[in-house]
């Protein structure tokens with residue numbers, strides 16, 4: 001985060017996005033690279049970087065459908081291929097460029113947050129948070 005070391009910097013606009021949706025970094029794909037089961041820690045690879053740049057449709061489809069269901073109804077589960085447990089999309093652990101949530105903030109034209117700002121912001125929200133960086 002900019003601070004007194006850059007007196008010319010003024011905060012840019014902050015967009016508050018309310019509603020269940022998935023969120024990606026600035027130039028992120030619309031799919032997660034992988035999802036980790038919170039129960040058994042098995043990782044489902046969706047985009048097999050660096051060999052592939054497109055999602056494995058077979059792997060991604062159950063997640064995409066569960067996310068769409070969750071957006072509509074507030075509930076959506078994907079069964080883990082390893083342990084078989086049906087896990088809510090909000091509990092899968094995604095790669096760092098992908099997140100699902102009901103609240104997001106876009107800080108336009110802001111420099112990277114300081115660790116202290118991010119920690120305070122997360123604590124105030126009281127929820128699991130993910131920070132995405134993006135440049136256009």
Ligand SMILES: [Zn+2]
Nearest residue numbers: 037040080083
């Ligand atoms: Zn599992």
